Amino acid sequence: MEDLAGARICRMDAWPTWDLEEAGLTEPLITLIRPPLPKDYMEAVLNGEADITGMETESAVGAIRELEAGTKLVQNPELSHIMSLHFTSHKPNPQSPLVTAILNKGITEMRRSGEWYDIVSSALAEFNGLAPKG
Known part of the structure; x- marks a missing residue:
């Protein structure tokens, strides 16, 4: 996870960050951005305000569809997991x-x-x- 040093990572304000912590992705190594809605995460990545975002699949799919961003974003399978x-x-x-x-x-x-x-x-x-x- 050292490759993500300096990254700006979006995670919804009310969601836990234990998975980031387990991966060693804590401040000051990364900057955590806490927007209120899934659409806000995707917009932050699309606008260059954030480097990556993490959320559950259903919210991600909905936000990507709403923003018509399906061809503009890629999933990183190395950071994906089923819980x-x-x-x-x-x-x-x-x-x-x-x-x-x-x-x-x-x-x-x-x-x-x-x-x-x-x-x-x-x-x-x-x-x-x-x-x-x-």
Whole structure:
């Protein structure tokens, strides 16, 4: 990641930066720019205010489409990764068993109906659509 020394990196103001920190991409090595919206990230890169941006695929695809910037930006596969989400609830909360059961039931229904796999497939297709060609 030393190659990114001096880079201006966009990350939405409310989003965590643990992945940047794990990669050693912290200030003062880089400059972190914190715009409020995904479209703002892309505009910052397109306008030369930032060198790179990082966001989840759905927001990236939406912002790229909105700005009609599909041919102006490239994805860096070396910096891309898939992350999982984990849901937790506080054991002393009397609603925890109910909330956990509702989430588990919904995920089970999505898997049985095939909706889960459609979502994963669509997300991967969007992700692959952002990958550089050639």
